[in-house]
Amino acid sequence: xxxxxxxxxxxxxxxxxxxxxxxxxxxxxxxxxxxxxxxxxxxxxxxxxxxxxxxxxxxxxxxxxxxxxxxxxxxxxxxxxxxxxxxxxxxxxxxxxxxxxxxxxxxxxxxxxxxxxxxxxxxxxxxxxxxxxxxxxxxxxxxxxxxxxxxxxxxxxxxxxxxxxxxxxxxxxxxxxxxxxxxxxxxxxxxxxxxxxxxxxxxxxxxxxxxxxxxxxxxxxxxxxxxxxxxxxxxxxxxxxxxxxxxxxxxxxxxxxxxxxxxxxxxxxxxxxxxxxxxxxxxxxxxxxxxxxxxxxxxxxxxxxxxxxxxxxxxxxxxxxxxxxxxxxxxxxxxx
Amino acid sequence: xxxxxxxxxxxxxxxxxxxxxxxxxxxxxxxxxxxxxxxxxxxxxxxxxxxxxxxxxxxxxxxxxxxxxxxxxxxxxxxxxxxxxxxxxxxxxxxxxxxxxxxxxxxxxxxxxxxxxxxxxxxxxxxxxxxxxxxxxxxxxxxxxxxxxxxxxxxxxxxxxxxxxxxxxxxxxxxxxxxxxxxxxxxxxxxxxxxxxxxxxxxxxxxxxxxxxxxxxxxxxxxxxxxxxxxxxxxxxxxxxxxxxx
Amino acid sequence: xxxxxxxxxxxxxxxxxxxxxxxxxxxxxxxxxxxxxxxxxxxxxxxxxxxxxxxxxxxxxxxxxxxxxxxxxxxxxxxxxxxxxxxxxxxxxxxxxxxxxxxxxxxxxxxxxxxxxxxxxxxxxxxxxxxxxxxxxxxxxxxxxxxxxxxxxxxxxxxxxxxxxxxxxxxxxxxxxxxxxxxxxxxxxxxxxxxxxxxxxxxxxxxxxxxxxxxxxxxxxxxxxxxxxxxxxxxxxxxxxxxxxxxxxxxxxxxxxxxxxxxxxxxxxxxxxxxxxxxxxxxxxxxxxxxxxxxxxxxxxxxxxx
Ligand SMILES: Nc1ncnc2c1ncn2[C@@H]1O[C@H](COP(=O)(O)OP(=O)(O)OP(=O)(O)O)[C@@H](O)[C@H]1O
Ligand SMILES: [Mg+2]
Numbered sequence: 001x002x003x004x005x006x007x008x009x010x011x012x013x014x015x016x017x018x019x020x021x022x023x024x025x026x027x028x029x030x031x032x033x034x035x036x037x038x039x040x041x042x043x044x045x046x047x048x049x050x051x052x053x054x055x056x057x058x059x060x061x062x063x064x065x066x067x068x069x070x071x072x073x074x075x076x077x078x079x080x081x082x083x084x085x086x087x088x089x090x091x092x093x094x095x096x097x098x099x100x101x102x103x104x105x106x107x108x109x110x111x112x113x114x115x116x117x118x119x120x121x122x123x124x125x126x127x128x129x130x131x132x133x134x135x136x137x138x139x140x141x142x143x144x145x146x147x148x149x150x151x152x153x154x155x156x157x158x159x160x161x162x163x164x165x166x167x168x169x170x171x172x173x174x175x176x177x178x179x180x181x182x183x184x185x186x187x188x189x190x191x192x193x194x195x196x197x198x199x200x201x202x203x204x205x206x207x208x209x210x211x212x213x214x215x216x217x218x219x220x221x222x223x224x225x226x227x228x229x230x231x232x233x234x235x236x237x238x239x240x241x242x243x244x245x246x247x248x249x250x251x252x253x254x255x256x257x258x259x260x261x262x263x264x265x266x267x268x269x270x271x272x273x274x275x276x277x278x279x280x281x282x283x284x285x286x287x288x289x290x291x292x293x294x295x296x297x298x299x300x301x302x303x304x305x306x307x308x309x310x311x312x313x314x315x316x317x318x319x320x321x322x323x324x325x326x327x328x329x330x331x332x333x334x335x336x
Numbered sequence: 337x338x339x340x341x342x343x344x345x346x347x348x349x350x351x352x353x354x355x356x357x358x359x360x361x362x363x364x365x366x367x368x369x370x371x372x373x374x375x376x377x378x379x380x381x382x383x384x385x386x387x388x389x390x391x392x393x394x395x396x397x398x399x400x401x402x403x404x405x406x407x408x409x410x411x412x413x414x415x416x417x418x419x420x421x422x423x424x425x426x427x428x429x430x431x432x433x434x435x436x437x438x439x440x441x442x443x444x445x446x447x448x449x450x451x452x453x454x455x456x457x458x459x460x461x462x463x464x465x466x467x468x469x470x471x472x473x474x475x476x477x478x479x480x481x482x483x484x485x486x487x488x489x490x491x492x493x494x495x496x497x498x499x500x501x502x503x504x505x506x507x508x509x510x511x512x513x514x515x516x517x518x519x520x521x522x523x524x525x526x527x528x529x530x531x532x533x534x535x536x537x538x539x540x541x542x543x544x545x546x547x548x549x550x551x552x553x554x555x556x557x558x559x560x561x562x563x564x565x566x567x568x569x570x571x572x573x574x575x576x577x578x579x580x581x582x
Numbered sequence: 583x584x585x586x587x588x589x590x591x592x593x594x595x596x597x598x599x600x601x602x603x604x605x606x607x608x609x610x611x612x613x614x615x616x617x618x619x620x621x622x623x624x625x626x627x628x629x630x631x632x633x634x635x636x637x638x639x640x641x642x643x644x645x646x647x648x649x650x651x652x653x654x655x656x657x658x659x660x661x662x663x664x665x666x667x668x669x670x671x672x673x674x675x676x677x678x679x680x681x682x683x684x685x686x687x688x689x690x691x692x693x694x695x696x697x698x699x700x701x702x703x704x705x706x707x708x709x710x711x712x713x714x715x716x717x718x719x720x721x722x723x724x725x726x727x728x729x730x731x732x733x734x735x736x737x738x739x740x741x742x743x744x745x746x747x748x749x750x751x752x753x754x755x756x757x758x759x760x761x762x763x764x765x766x767x768x769x770x771x772x773x774x775x776x777x778x779x780x781x782x783x784x785x786x787x788x789x790x791x792x793x794x795x796x797x798x799x800x801x802x803x804x805x806x807x808x809x810x811x812x813x814x815x816x817x818x819x820x821x822x823x824x825x826x827x828x829x830x831x832x833x834x835x836x837x838x839x840x841x842x843x844x845x846x847x848x849x850x851x852x853x854x855x856x857x858x859x860x861x862x863x864x865x866x867x868x869x870x871x872x873x874x875x876x877x878x879x880x881x882x883x884x885x886x887x888x
Contacts, residue, residue, distance in 0.1 A: 065676045127873050130880040134619045134675055134819060138811035139876065145808045146869035153862020203450045205438055205457070212424055212435055219422045222384060223497055224410030224439040263808065267683045274680055307691035313684030317677045318669060 012329035016282055023188055027181045039180050040252075041296065045289045046187040047248045052272040052284035053195055054241025059270065060279030061202050062234050063214030065137045068124070068144025069269045072239040074151060074261030075120050076113035076246025081163050081256030083109055088166050106169035106177075110247045117243020118236045120147070125235035129228060132217075144266055151258035162257020169251055177251060187248055191285065194241055198281050201237070210234045275316060277323025286324050337362040337397060337501060337531045338383065338414075344391035345378060345555075352378040353389065354555035360501075360548075365523070365532040367542045370552035376535045377419055379552070380503050383533070384416040385409040396501075410439070415499035417490045419506045419535075425479035429470055429489055432478055433461035436496035464496040465489075468522055484515035491522065501531040508538050520544065543567065551575075586720050591841040592834070593716070597726045599833025600733025604788035605810040606817070606825035607740055608781020614820020614886050615756040616671050616774055621682040622662065623785055623810070624803025625689035630655045630786025631798045632697055635704045644707040648790045652783045659782020660775050667778070668771070690800050701797035729791050736784065737826055744822060753777060809836075812868055816875045818882030827883060832868050839867040 023042070030038035051073050058064040086093050086102025093100040103109060128139045152160050168177040177183045201207050212220050213227035220227050250256045259265070268291065276287020294312075298305030338360040345353035352375040360366045368376050381387040383394055385406035393402045401409055410416075423432050434457040441456065451457060465471050468488040473481060478489060487507055494502055507523070508516045520541050526532065527545065536542050542549065543563045550560040551572050559565075559572045566572055609623045633654055637647035666685065670678050705711070706725040713721035744750035752773055755762055789803070796802065813832050817824025844860030851859070875883065 059676070065679060067679065127876055130876060131815075134613055134617070135815055135881075137619055137675060137679060138815050139872070141808060142812050142815070142869055142872060146866050149865035150862050153858060153865065155858040159858075200450075203452065205449070205451045205454070208431070208435055208438065208451045212427075215424045215426065216422060218386070219418075219424070220439075221405075221407045222386070222410055222416055222418075222422075223436050223493065224407050226407045263804065267679075270676070270680060271683070274676070304691050304695055306687040307695065310684040310686070310688030310691065313687070314666060314681045317673075317681045317684070 012282075015325075015329045019282070019286070020192070027184055036180075039184050041292065042289075043180065043184045043187050043252055044249075045292050046184070046191050046285075047245050047252055048269070048272065048292065049285035049288035050187075050191045050194055050245040050248070051242050052269055052276070052288045053191070053198060053281055054238045054245065055269050056273045056278060056281055056284045057198050057202070057241070058231075058234050058238045059273055060281075060284075061207065061214065062210045062231055064129070064231065064235065065270070066128075066140040066235075066238075067137050067263070067266050067270065068140035068142075068147075069238075069242055070263070070265035071124075071144035071147045071261045072117040072121055072242035073246040073249060073265070073269075074147065074258070076117050076243030077250040077256045077260050078151065078154075078157070078246075079113040079116050079243070080109050080169060080247045080250040081165060082157055083112075084165050084167060084169075085157055085163055104167050104170050106171040109169050110244060113247035114240040114244040117246065118240040121236045121239020121242075122232070125232050125239070129231055129235065141263060141266065144261060145263060148258055148261040148263075151261055158257065160258060162255060162259070165250060165254040165256065168254065169247070183251070187252075190244065190248070194244070195281050195285070198241075202281070206230060206233070271313060275323060277325030280323070280325045280329070282329070283323050283325030286328070290324060338533070339395040339398075340383070340392060341395070342392040343379070343382060343389050343394065345375075345382060345387065345389045351555050353382065355392070356552070356555070356557055357392075358550060358557070358560075360531060360533060362531050363528060364547040365527050365534060365545055366548045366550065367534045367536060367546035368550050368552055369536065369539070369542055374552045375555040376552055377505055378555075380416060380505050380533070380535060383503055384414060410497060410499075413498070413500035414503065415494040415497045415501070416503035417494045417505060417507060419509060421483070421486045421490055423478045423486055423489050423493065426477060428475050428477050429465060429481065429485075429492075430458060430461055430474040432489055433464050433492050433496045434458055436493040437461050437464075437498075440496065440498040461496060464492040467495065467525070468492045469518060484511045484518075487511060487515075487519070488522070491519075495526075499530065501533070502526070503533045505535050506537060507534070508536060508541060516541070586717075587841070589717065589720055590722060591837055593722055593726065593730070594841075595834035595837035596830070597729050597733075597833070598837055599830040600730055600737070601788045601792060601829075602806070602810055602813050602833055603733060603737060603826050603829035604784045605806055606813045606829050607736075607822055608777075608784045609810055610814045610817065610820055610822060610825045611753060611777050612781055613814065615753065615777060618667065618671055619675055619678045619682070620667065621679065621807065622685035622689065623781065624807030625686055626655055626659050626782045626785040626803070627789035627792070627806060628689065628693060628798075628800070628803035629658060630789030631704075631793045631802065632693060632702070632789075633786070634790035635702045635793055635798045636697075638704065644704075644794075648787070651790055652786050655786030655789075656779040656783040659785075660779040662782075663775050663778040668774070671774070686804065689803075694800050699800065701799035704793035704798055706794040725794060729795075732787070732791065736787070740822060749773075749776070809868070812872050814882075816872055816882055818885040820886030821882070821884040824882055824884035824886070832871070835871055836864075836868050839864040843867075 026042055027039050030036055051069065055066065055069045058066055083093065083102045084104050087104050093102055124140065124143045128136055128143065131139060157163050171177065175182060175186065177186065202211065209220065209225055209227060209230040213231060217227055246260065249260065272287035272291045273284045274287070275290055276285065277283025294309070295305065298308055340356055340358045343353050343356040356379060368379065370376055378387065382389045385401070385404055389402065393400055395401065396409065396412060396414060424435065427435070431452065434451065437457045437460045462471065462474060465474050468491050470485060470488050470492060473485060478486060481489060491507060508519050511519060516538065523534070523545055534542070534546065546563055549563055549566045551558050551566060553575050558575055559569045561569065605623065605627060609620065612618055612620050630651055633651035634644070634647045637650055638644050641647050641650065662685065666681065670681055710725040710728050712724050714724045714727055716722050744754055752768055756773065809832065813825060813828040816831060817828030843864045844857045847856035847860045
């Protein structure tokens with residue numbers, strides 16, 4: 001309903017299709033130019049893109065400036081890491097009230113990562129959403145920090161150092177995640193499905209309430225809505241997406257550590273969303289790509305690349321507010 | 337239908353609502369007039385449930401709703417429009433009203449249906465838009481509507497929530513004469529179908545439409561009666577009508 | 583658990599509390615008056631520490647170094663306000679978050695370039711290097727006592743400033759009703775810059791005094807910044823009184839939890855497990871405290887805006 005103009009609509013569709021085609025073709029292109037590491041880099045882009053899209057759902061559509069989104073990514077990663085560790089260690093995760101063994105089955109572990117992301121989001125969101133504005137930002141940040149310290153305290157699982165995975169998740173005998181191209185396509189498929197889900201969601205009745213609450217919550221109440229529940233639901237779905245991306249990230253890096261949950265990571269996710277274009281769902285993926293490529297490019301130039309990145313951010317905020325997607329796909333109605 | 341008992345509200349040292357007792361019968365159009373800062377908007381906010389009174393009670397349909405939050409009062413059939421236009425600028429006019437319809441439609445969590453193509457929302461929404469005369473502008477984003485059109489949209493949204501009573505805060509504010517006349521027409525159409533509490537500065541409109549008028553000055557009711565009684569009330573003339581010929 | 587340890591830990595808690603207060607006082611005013619979230623406040627803490635650490639050997643005295651460093655930090659703070667932050671007041675919080683996040687990256691990297699990645703260690707001045715017996719048998723580091731004294735003195739100074747002076751009256755007015763300031767014909771821009779400078783100086787003071795206790799290193803600003811956020815959320819945005827109460831509460835609870843929880847847990851489980859679990863539970867306590875306060879009072883203990 002935030003229809004772009006008809007022409008803009010076509011332009012966006014075209015941009016999405018071209019982008020998707022490029023992503024599908026990427027492993028071949030990388031192969032052709034002999035730069036295989038691009039597959040790995042773009043796998044990371046897809047994974048962080050997934051996290052960024054999940055953040056966009058609450059940030060762009062719901063106006064909830066969550067500064068702790070990396071925590072949910074970290075939780076997803078730890079689900080994979082901890083269960084994998086128990087497989088290696090041979091000890092059960094718990095023995096009471098039921099015996100739970102470690103596992104590396106992706107069909108079990110990945111949904112579980114999303115579920116845990118959702119559960120933590122439910123608990124954190126339920127409290128944080130009682131506040132708005134600056135308080136909400138600070139509280140989400142604080143809770144993420146709490147989970148960060150909790151992860152550091154998990155001495156069994158490496159404490160501050162984290163744990164290396166001995167094995168990637170298994171998805172049956174025909175899908176081998178150690179093959180980097182296969183893993184890339186798995187990530188791409190998950191991202192595409194998640195973006196599609198979010199798109200439907202944002203246009204549904206539910207999505208309209210969340211978006212309406214961002215624009216004018218007071219008016220929503222006067223109409224008879226109680227936006228809290230809807231916002232919390234969006235927060236939980238967002239946490240699930242982030243948890244899933246964490247599971248993928250653990251597999252990509254074959255490592256899990258508290259650093260996944262650090263506040264810088266949360267900040268970077270916000271940067272990706274805004275850089276790419278808030279409230280567009282496609283933009284955050286572009287933003288993730290831009291961020292990681294910029295990082296890669298700047299890091300080649302100087303080890304002190306952050307001294308460039310910082311002012312770039314400031315500049316983007318002050319001058320280029322529509323994000324890259326707005327620039328590619330034309331202005332959407334809901335552009336600020 | 338709606339009753340207040342000894343309603344009292346203060347902001348710091350300022351008494352914005354001073355022991356106001358009103359009674360509005362079902363089906364009547366009850367106008368509230370008063371100079372700027374008299375406390376009209378504050379009164380509406382307390383009736384709608386956005387502001388908690390410091391004392392007194394609000395009864396809707398004989399039920400004490402003083403402690404009921406705004407969204408529940410809205411769900412119970414008490415709809416308001418805002419003095420300062422309060423629509424959703426990026427959404428189309430139709431989407432604005434569809435959202436209001438949805439508020440009333442309640443719990444159908446149809447996760448997968450595109451709300452913009454859901455006839456159960458857009459059907460009633462179009463009706464409401466037609467009623468206020470915005471039918472042809474349904475697909476225009478609210479931010480591109482004229483001021484007068486947004487005032488109409490505001491009313492359409494209130495209507496679309498399926499209310500039994502309307503609280504209208506200066507629906508004609510900032511409208512030109514032609515648009516104002518259109519709004520008077522609309523209110524005349526609505527009159528009788530809904531119980532209406534109308535706050536309005538346009539005296540011609542008020543005296544033309546109202547069944548009953550209450551005059552508020554400095555938060556207190558100084559007179560209440562039929563339009564004829566109010567017109568001839570000496571205190572009203574002195575305190576309000578006399579000095580402020582609107 | 584003996585009382586002596588309890589007294590010592592209580593003082594440690596008080597010391598952390600006053601440090602947090604120094605950070606929180608300036609920040610909460612910025613939140614309250616300008617409705618602005620400033621993540622770069624921690625950078626000023628870091629800058630205060632680095633400046634003091636650098637100046638101490640040059641001027642030969644920790645205190646003198648601080649006396650030079652604080653106005654410098656205040657100037658840097660005001661410069662940042664004028665150059666970067668001023669344009670952000672009327673912007674969305676999200677913009678403020680991003681822009682000041684950019685500032686953190688910038689300052690951290692700048693410090694890394696200038697001072698290198700290694701932590702710098704700063705010694706307290708000799709006359710504060712020893713211990714004092716507060717009650718017979720309980721020696722306590724003199725420097726930490728000095729921090730407490732300075733912190734309480736600053737709290738008193740702020741109280742006088744805010745309740746007794748015209749500037750203070752304006753600050754209070756601004757924190758509880760932003761629109762009013764302009765209506766009073768106050769030069770709002772200058773007031774904002776002043777408040778920022780004051781906040782920067784207080785943050786730098788905290789950083790300078792933290793130098794001898796913690797290592798002076800890149801990133802030191804952010805860990806205390808997040809604690810400060812907890813303080814402000816608990817105390818209520820924009821309230822200096824709330825900042826004081828919140829800071830002392832957080833300082834005490836955090837310190838005591840760290841000291842007591844492992845011991846308590848040792849009575850229930852094997853020591854190695856108890857220590858690990860105690861440490862992580864302890865680092866979580868203040869966040870749980872925050873959650874509890876918010877569940878009870880979503881706007882904090884002393885909300886400034888009515
Ligand atoms: N939230 C508030 N805090 C403090 N004072 C308020 C608040 N809201 C309204 N007031 C004051 O209460 C008084 C009544 O305001 P109100 O808006 O109800 O008047 P009104 O009759 O609607 O005026 P108008 O005709 O201009 O719309 C005014 O003096 C106003 O300044
Ligand atoms: Mg009014």
